[in-house]
Amino acid sequence: MTEGDLEIYLSDLLKERKYLVVVDDVWQKEAWESLKRAFPDSKNGSRVIITTRKEDVAERADNRGFAHKLRFLSQEESWDLFRRKLLDVRAMVPKMESPAKDMVEKCRGLPLAIVVLSRLLSHKKGLNEWQKVKDHLWKNIKEDKSIEIYNILSLSYNDLSAALKQCFLYFGIFPEDQVFEADNII
Incomplete structure (x- = not known):
């Protein structure tokens, strides 16, 4: 099935229906432009x-639409999220709260x-x-804020077993956003 055939098929399928579709992680304006033709506007609330992550993509998505820019959590919201995602918050003794x-x-x-941090600390x-874990977070951190976040996210990878690390890294040979056969993975 070609892209054009798929676009027509999807459009026909959705034409008489009310739908909600989420298209995640669009990086280019052109990608959205080619996708949006497949979603008919039947004036039925779909x-x-x-x-x-690109503001220009969000702004160009639809001139009648609404672009919602997410904000970062406050300290209080961050702490609340951490405690909610911690698997056993009762295991956190008062001395552990400060670190x-x-x-x-x-x-x-x-x-x-x-969330990554709370799940890691849960174990x-x-x-x-x-x-x-705290000492590892601060080790080799530069002034660049993105490096700090990278170090936090890398903790979840570093905490994997050797076998799971190999599985995770193996997926790196496959192009992003492409379908591949299960036999190729096995």
Whole structure:
């Protein structure tokens, strides 16, 4: 099936229906322009939501649409999210709260980093193990804020077993956003 055939098929399928479609992580204006033709506007309340990190893509998506720019979480919201995602918040003794708050602050309000951190710490038992994670966060951190977030996210990778690290890295040979056969993975 060609792209054109797929566009016609999808448009025909959605024409008489009310739908909500989420198109995640659009990086180029042209990509959205080619996709949006497949979504008919039947004036029935159907919606397409696109997510993007590019402001120009969001602004060009639809001149009648609404571009919502996400904000970073406040310190209070960050701490609340951390505690909610911690698998056993009761295991956090009062002495662990201070290093935990320091680490949450390093996430700079980025929800993904906070969730990764809380899940990682959920598998660490005791103040000493939490302190090791905290020390690792600050090691080799430069002034660049993105490096700090990268270090936090890399913790979840570094905490994987050797076998899972190999599986994760193996996926790097496949092009992003492309379909591949399960046999190729196996």
